[in-house]
Amino acid sequence: MDPDAMRSGERVPHGGESDRDLLDFSANTNPATPEGVESVYEAALEESRRYPDDDYVEFRTAAGAFVGCESDRVIPTPGGLAAIRLAMESALSPGDRALVPYPSFGEYAREIRLQGATPQFVHHEDLLAIERDVLDGCALAVVCTPNNPTGEAADPDALAAFADRCAAAGTTLLVDEAFLGFTDLPSAARLDAAGVVVARSLTKLFGLPGLRAGFAVATDDRRDALETARRAWSLGTPAARVGAHCLRQGAFVRETRDRVASERERVRTALASRFDVRPSDAPYLLCDVGDRDVDGVIESARSNGVAIRDARTFRTLDSHVRVAIKDRRSNDRLLAALDCDG
Structure with a gap:
């Protein structure tokens, strides 16, 4: 590692919500863990x-x-x-x-x-x-x-x-x-x-x-x-x-993939009623909020108990948020917080 770069470098922002009272859709992690x-x-x-x-x-x-x-x-x-x-x-x-x-x-x-x-x-x-x-x-x-x-x-x-x-x-x-x-x-x-x-x-x-x-x-x-x-x-x-x-938990992985694929399509369809949503193969969706104020969308979701990711920290994305895909019940809370029909 270059010593000069270490002195002049900066850290970068990530998802992950520290407030345990909020349902965290800012980090793309599986809400389930394998048995055992x-x-x-x-x-x-x-x-x-x-x-x-x-x-x-x-x-x-x-x-x-x-x-x-x-x-x-x-x-x-x-x-x-x-x-x-x-x-x-x-x-x-x-x-x-x-x-x-x-x-x-x-x-x-x-x-x-x-x-x-x-x-x-x-x-x-x-x-x-x-x-x-x-x-x-x-x-x-x-x-x-x-x-x-x-x-x-x-x-x-x-x-x-x-x-x-x-x-x-x-x-x-x-x-x-x-x-x-x-x-x-x-x-x-x-x-x-x-x-x-x-x-x-x-x-x-x-x-x-x-x-x-x-x-x-x-x-x-x-x-x-x-x-x-x-x-x-x-x-x-x-x-x-x-x-x-x-x-080694093959059944858990298969069940996770099936759930994410099914829920991702359902959530994407609902989010598309308000935002321009990118197709995705991942456990998250990128949403362009258009002329809406990004800060306002994020704060509105927080006031409804849900944290979403401010995607403006990614290069060239100036009107975007990112949301994770979780289980059906949690995803319904996300859609309600964003005023989207599930």
Whole structure:
């Protein structure tokens, strides 16, 4: 990390509501968690009197099976963002350029700048069409699928072709799949192209954002570099044990995907009575409020007991809010708070 960038950098805003009296639709986390989490956590807490096993065999095995790769390609990290930082630390040096989608997750540009590199912004809809001549001279390219906050997932064939062009140009491709588990789409962990690093978050799909569990996936020399660079005991014992347990809950994942798909369409139809709503493959919807005052929409929802995300913090979005998709009862409260017919 570049010391000068650390002194001049800033933090970026995120969703997540601290007022426990509000129903939080500003953060895109599953309202449900798999059965058995409490007992697994309790047992792991007792084992936390010792250091974790730094090999994390059980966690790596479960993670590899979940995304369809060999377990030795999995690098345990304390959350998806830690995987993103680890990948960027391994790929970037001061003065490098990195391609970043917009509007998208604000941490990408921040983490790039913290390495002393420069983000080069590309509209997320154009990113996968970038050709080799643009990639030449770029140390890193970032893809977010589904993109946050717009919700569209990348076409797997287009992503594979882009990965091949990145490999030919010597550009590391970082694929952030924080929300891909909510879809049936395959992980980029299955791609054969060199220089692909996948970042995954467990905590959104399994409703445990405070647990801080995730992982990266890479191959060859890049995998070795990430494994060497990751912190010792990078996951606490509770995070590793609960994470492995959750990753094996196939029925829970299928039920979650079905619920999110069904509720997302229902909520989108209702929200469209007031706002311009983007199609989405993710557990959230981006809404353009048009000529309405964004602050007024947000405060009106809060006065009705619901917190939604101010999406103006995302690059180029000046009249937008983002709402999560939860269970039917909670979603009905959201629609009522926004004065939309459910």
